[in-house]
Amino acid sequence: MTTWGAIRIGRLTLRETTTGEEGLNAQTGERSLKLTGQEASPPLPAAELLARHDSVLGLHGALVQVTFDDKTGLDGYYGVTDASAVLRNEQGEIQTSDWSVSLKRFGGPGEVDIQSRLTGIKRANDFSLSGEAWHAPAIGHYAYSAGAAIPSSMTRATVDGTITVYRGLTSGTNPRWGCAPADYPLGRARLLSMGLERTGTNQQLEASGWELTNGLVRVTPSSSGTLLVEAWGGTTWEAKDWTISDGTPITGWDSATLVRNDYEQTVIRLTREQGPNETGRVVLDIGLRRGSRLVECYLQRSTSATLSAYLTAGEAYTNTASSGYLVASSNDADGNKATCGSARSFTAHANLGISKASVTALDCYLAAVVDGSSAVSGDAATDLRNQYVGALPEQTMAIRR
Structure with missing residues (x-):
């Protein structure tokens, strides 16, 4: 019986077939690769098929690493120029998906740099904070170059391994770095x-059956509508429960949608009706960046109300809302401190949280100061606040050396 290998295209693993059709454009000199195959249920569960x-179709337009179990000479970085899949259901007895992916080759290991384009501006804020520009490439990267100025760095333990975070990047920096294709997914944000x-992003999601993580932080919805935010403590996940409120604590969401789904950042959008017999809606965007300890939230409501995000079980804290953040006074049982903040002025919630009256939008972050009072430089509460304000939009490109 033939044992098939596997192809890993970005986040997706598919069965590796015997052929890969390569081509060379005589006018541009670009190399291409066409892959085809079939997935079937059984043996796969129907939901996984x-x-x-859907994920094959979701590849279109993406920069992906491609690695093979058998055809390792084709490993490298590619752009997905076309993707198709034909779904068949044989009266419920067997389902198949015949897929095809067309790729433009950027280069193999050692030929390509990843460039992170850190565009845009830092968050406008009400606290006269300049923030801290920072960046976290994939675990296993090498030869990081951020221009003439050399940034400082720190490391954080994730479930994928140790990730490096570069701090204090100068304005206008677009770092370049090398990475073996097999390492490129490590430390990624994912849903x-x-x-x-x-x-x-064109995926059907359950409103309550999702998990957002980057290996440092994990966010899941509880059965009561709260957000369970967990920090990786090195050996186990350490949890805090946060309540989202639009005047009344939100106990559930009607739908979930992927807004962005890249290795460097993933954002999910939750939507629900504003209230019984009331027109309008409540929308919550939740985002995680690669290498970040922060869950970034943006809560919106059709009409103004008191919008809040706070610990479900309150903890003592010193009121530093005038500086844009709050942090628990003492370490919890895991040795961490809960913290949160906003770029805009807010009222401190009694439970430790962010609250603002008569508004239609609220930005905030939710996080843990890992190791609490003994947190290393870069992980203290004020460092996390500054990283929230200073975070820049990121897009990645593959560039031949």
Whole structure:
């Protein structure tokens, strides 16, 4: 019986077939690769087959690393120029997805740099904070170059391994770095729905069956509508429960949508009706960046109300809302301190949280100061606040050396 290898295209793993069709454009000199194959249920569970089918289509336009079990000479970085999949259901007895992916080759290991384009501006804020520009490339990267000025760095332990965070980047920096294709996914931001990692944004998600993580932080919805935010403590996940309120604590969401789904940042959007017999809606965007300890939230409501995000079980804190953040007074049982903040002025919630009256939007971050009073430089509460204010939009490109 033939044992098939696997192809890893970005987040997606598919069965490796015997052929890979390569081409060379005589006018541009660009190399291309076309891959085809079939996934079937059985042996796959039906839900996983459908997820792979949707994920093939979600690859279109993406920069991806591609690695093979058998055809390792084709390993490298590619751009997805076309993707298609044909789904068949044989009266419920067997389902198949015949897929095809067309790729433009940027280069193999050692030929390509990843460039992180850190565009845009830091967050406008009400506290006269300049923030801290920072960046976290993939775990296993090498030869990081951020221009003439050499940034400082720190490391953080994730479930994928140790990630390096570069701090104090100068304005206008677009770092370049090398990375073996097999290492490129390590430390990535990702969204799992019903236990399966999703590719692209055109995915059907369960409103309550998702998990957002970057290996440092994990966010899941509870059965009561709160957000369970967990920090990786090196050996286990350490949790805090946060309540989201639009005047009344939100106990559930009607839908979930992927807004962005890249290795460097993933954002999920939750939506619900504003209230019984009331027109309008409440929307919560939740984002995680690669290498970040912060859960970034943006809560919106059609009409003004008191918008809040706070610990479900309150903790003591010193009121530093005038400086843009709050942090627990003492370490918890895991040795951490809960912290949160906003770029805009707010009222401190009694439970430790952010609250603002008569508004239609609220930005905030939720986090843990890992190791609490003994946190290393870069992980203290004020450092996390500054990283929230200073975070820059990131897009990655593959550039031949």
